[in-house]
Amino acid sequence: MKLLVTGANGQLGKSFRDSVSLLSEYEWHFKSSSDLDITDKEAISILFDKEEFDYCINCAAYTAVDKAETNKEQAFLINSQALKYLAENCEKSNCVLIHVSTDFVFNGLKETAYTELDETNPINEYGKSKLQGEENVKKLCSKHYIIRTSWVYSNYGNNFLNTMVRLAKEREELNIVNDQFGTPTFAGDIAKAIVYIIQNNTGHYGVYHYSNEGETSWFGFAQAIFNYIGSKIKINPVSSNDYVTAAKRPKNSVLNKDKIKITFQLKIPHWKDSLEKIKL
Numbered sequence: 300m301k302l303l304v305t306g307a308n309g310q311l312g313k314s315f316r317d318s319v320s321l322l323s324e325y326e327w328h329f330k331s332s333s334d335l336d337i338t339d340k341e342a343i344s345i346l347f348d349k350e351e352f353d354y355c356i357n358c359a360a361y362t363a364v365d366k367a368e369t370n371k372e373q374a375f376l377i378n379s380q381a382l383k384y385l386a387e388n389c390e391k392s393n394c395v396l397i398h399v400s401t402d403f404v405f406n407g408l409k410e411t412a413y414t415e416l417d418e419t420n421p422i423n424e425y426g427k428s429k430l431q432g433e434e435n436v437k438k439l440c441s442k443h444y445i446i447r448t449s450w451v452y453s454n455y456g457n458n459f460l461n462t463m464v465r466l467a468k469e470r471e472e473l474n475i476v477n478d479q480f481g482t483p484t485f486a487g488d489i490a491k492a493i494v495y496i497i498q499n500n501t502g503h504y505g506v507y508h509y510s511n512e513g514e515t516s517w518f519g520f521a522q523a524i525f526n527y528i529g530s531k532i533k534i535n536p537v538s539s540n541d542y543v544t545a546a547k548r549p550k551n552s553v554l555n556k557d558k559i560k561i562t563f564q565l566k567i568p569h570w571k572d573s574l575e576k577i578k579l
């Protein structure tokens with residue numbers, strides 16, 4: 300079994316590298332952005348002609364949510380157009396495409412957790428580009444899993460956890476938004492869940508939601524991080540109106556995971572348990 304991981308130097312890509320020991324009998328091909336630019340149609344086609352992949356796990360994305368408001372063209376090129384190239388090549392070579400997407404495809408106005416059947420209606424350019432990418436995957440590749448996730452963190456790269464750990468050393472006080480709700484999700488858990496899906500591929504292709512269990516606000520997440528690292532920093536809960544960003548964020552990002560749990564008999568860790576397993 301040959302597996303291709305694109306965007307292999309991002310936080311999710313690196314978490315896949317950490318998970319390789321779970322599937323060491325398989326042949327892994329990790330491609331960073333410099334090894335394989337997913338917007339390079341020809342390079343993708345050459346690679347797929349050379350190797351017969353069984354799975355392509357797309358971790359490559361334009362993830363700078365605020366910059367996407369002004370750098371729309373680049374966001375759509377990477378998050379949408381490039382998915383056409385990957386999907387077409389997967390379809391041609393009978394390869395399963397596992398594409399990672401986001402809670403930002405929703406507008407966040409629903410009062411309960413979002414299911415896969417809920418209407419999508421992104422409120423920022425990043426969300427719109429990711430939704431268009433999902434549509435390209437659905438249209439062009441019959442064997443696909445689209446895994447929507449939320450609030451991803453790990454030891455790698457820029458994420459909320461690493462930012463809070465850094466700010467705990469630099470500041471005495473912080474304002475953190477407490478009116479956006481979601482579920483922090485450890486990238487290592489997403490990688491393990493995808494590996495589990497590959498091992499237990501039921502052929503029930505389609506869209507699935509995956510995040511850790513439970514829900515909180517950014518303020519609640521920050522509180523848990525500071526407790527975990529034993530920081531005494533003072534944190535003040537503030538509303539989104541007091542913390543203006545270029546891109547609007549959904550108020551509710553909580554994902555309902557019943558479909559993935561039932562289809563694959565998957566057990567999902569609670570976000571607090573996963574946070575407390577991370578080594579900082």
Ligand SMILES: NC(=O)c1ccc[n+]([C@@H]2O[C@H](COP(=O)([O-])OP(=O)(O)OC[C@H]3O[C@@H](n4cnc5c(N)ncnc54)[C@H](OP(=O)(O)O)[C@@H]3O)[C@@H](O)[C@H]2O)c1
Binds near residue numbers: 308362377429450
């Ligand atoms: N982070 C979150 O909170 C979050 C939440 C929900 C969903 N997601 C989704 O989860 C997935 C993984 O995100 P992540 O947090 O791991 O993001 P990340 O750390 O920003 O990694 C994205 C990777 O994609 C690579 N990349 C960018 N353009 C590329 C191109 N043209 N060709 C090949 N690679 C390219 C980047 O490489 P360079 O560094 O070289 O540019 C980077 O290594 C994405 O689909 C994202 O939309 C993330």
